[in-house]
Amino acid sequence: MSKLKCFIGLDFMAVKSYLGLKSVLILLVCALFSTLTSGTVSTTAGIGVIVAVISTGYPFAVSEKAGLDSLYPTLSLSKKQVVSGRYLFIFLFDISTVTFAYISAALGKLLSQIFGHNISNYGISWEFLAVSSAFIIIQLIQIPFYFKFSYSKAKFMTVIPFAAIFALYGVVGISVNGISLEMIIMEFLSKLVENKLMLAAVTLTVLSITVFISYQLSMAFYKKREF
Amino acid sequence: MVNTTNLLEVRGLFKKYKTFTLKDVSFDVPKGYITGFIGPNGAGKTTSIKAILGIISAEAGTVKMFGKEHSNVLNTGIGVVMDSPMYVDDWTVSDVEKAIAPFYGNWDSGKYAGYINQFGLDKKKKVKDLSRGMKMKLQIATALSHDAQLLILDEPTSGLDPVARDEICDILREFVSDENRSAFFSTHITSDLEKTADYIIFILEGKIVYSGSKDELIEKYARAAGSISDISSEHKKLIIGYRGHSTGFEGMVETANIRKLPKSVLTEDISLEEIIIFMNREGKESE
Structure with a gap:
């Protein structure tokens, strides 16, 4: 465990330059703006998730440029520890970004009260959870690409999950005899939303399966990589 | 053990x-x-x-x-x-x-x-x-x-x-x-x-050709040079990294083989750099 902790620290040191004051201020301004314009906190938190997903490639980019993949074995890190450590780092980065977005939203709520606006909902909405889950699944699909091809080759391939979702959206919208897959899915989802426990169980199951497959693929790919 | x-x-x-x-x-x-x-x-x-x-x-x-x-x-x-x-x-x-x-x-x-x-x-x-x-x-x-x-x-x-x-x-x-x-x-x-x-x-x-003390390596070989007409084809086989040119030849020889060469062939101490050059040349010629 201590090795994983050290690795997360090393990853943090590696991406530190991306996390300068400028980046934090940009996120803060975006979060404040979205809270004030949308009137909901969930949208702001959603921005946090999107920023986190966009940032997934940072540790891979820095590792590739600096040759850190060759450094890891000299620090007595196994490939399994590198993969596990990277997943934990990304998870913590996601949590930190969403937390920061929420704190920014709180600031936005405070500001809105000063200007006489009202923020309708400060809690976690189901819409936010659904959008976040979708983005996290995309992130989980992207990670094995980075482990297999390294950042510079994989950065174009990581657009594939986004493109696939748009393509899928187009496909499910096609209706045959007045019935479309979209309608069936929406009906299923509306039933699911009515049963919150079921929704949580399905979301957690899908996420767990994706995490498992993503991790196993990353392990298999990274074990074969040589630097 | x-x-x-x-x-x-x-x-x-x-x-x-x-x-x-x-x-x-x-x-x-x-x-x-x-x-x-x-x-x-x-x-x-x-x-x-x-x-x-x-x-x-x-x-x-x-x-x-x-x-x-x-x-x-x-x-x-x-x-x-x-x-x-x-x-x-x-x-x-x-x-x-x-x-x-x-x-x-x-x-x-x-x-x-x-x-x-x-x-x-x-x-x-x-x-x-x-x-x-x-x-x-x-x-x-x-x-x-x-x-x-x-x-x-x-x-x-x-x-x-x-x-x-x-x-x-x-x-x-x-x-x-x-x-x-x-x-x-x-x-x-x-x-x-x-x-x-x-x-x-x-x-x-990709192959180790010597592993031992530096002094032994330098003592193991000597630089050889002379006129091409001084050496026979048998002698030439003893020269590692042989290179002939208009004024004669140069190469490296195992010190144990110096006696087998004609006295007209000049032999002298060799540097590590020359050992690398002659061995590399020999390796390429034997391919």
Whole structure:
């Protein structure tokens, strides 16, 4: 465990330059703006998730440029520890970004009260959870690409999950005899939303399966990589 | 039985690439000495070092470090200095310590600060702003701050001016003044090894062609030169890396074979650099 902790620290040191004051201020301004314009906190938190997903490639980019993949074995890190450590780092980065977005939203709520606006909902909405889950699944699909091809080759391939979702959206919208897959899915989802426990169980199951497959693929790919 | 006189024992390393193969690489790095790893560019020095460190996986062979079968865990006992530092360009000299130190239980911050001071490095300076010599010194400072027993250096003096090279050689000599430590030092700059190395491992086209003491290697061969008309085809077979030109021939001969050559052939002491050149030439001609 201590090795994983050290690795997360090393990853943090590696991406530190991306996390300068400028980046934090940009996120803060975006979060404040979205809270004030949308009137909901969930949208702001959603921005946090999107920023986190966009940032997934940072540790891979820095590792590739600096040759850190060759450094890891000299620090007595196994490939399994590198993969596990990277997943934990990304998870913590996601949590930190969403937390920061929420704190920014709180600031936005405070500001809105000063200007006489009202923020309708400060809690976690189901819409936010659904959008976040979708983005996290995309992130989980992207990670094995980075482990297999390294950042510079994989950065174009990581657009594939986004493109696939748009393509899928187009496909499910096609209706045959007045019935479309979209309608069936929406009906299923509306039933699911009515049963919150079921929704949580399905979301957690899908996420767990994706995490498992993503991790196993990353392990298999990274074990074969040589630097 | 574990041979505790060797800090590193490599046996039968084999790794095949499309255009290059590391063939049955075997050698020892004895305790208390500097061992030079020489060979021309592309001979397999870096590949061997990467296989030893576990950066690449060998298809066959074993590596024993400190008397134990190598696993990544043992890498805490070694200090690694590569051709270019594996640090983030935007890290400052202080950041390097923050990133690396947590991996070593015996990291000594006082020692690191001492080396940084001794090597004239500025703690606030970024890695990307350091000269090549300073980058090497930064890696050495890191390697020495966790009490490494074995230093593995890949081309540490390549691209450095003579003063910086001499400083690195001095650091290595000081390091092995403790007889429990060793330095394993790859280079193609043989003058550095002539000054510092006690043992030499010579690799050519992925195969070890010599492993032993530096003095024995230099004594084993002599430079031979003379008129082409002085030697027969039988004599020519004794000349390693034979090259004929308009005024005569030159090559290298095993000192044990000097007597077999005509007295008109001039033989003299040979340098490590010439040994590499003649062996390389011989290897290419025999292909």
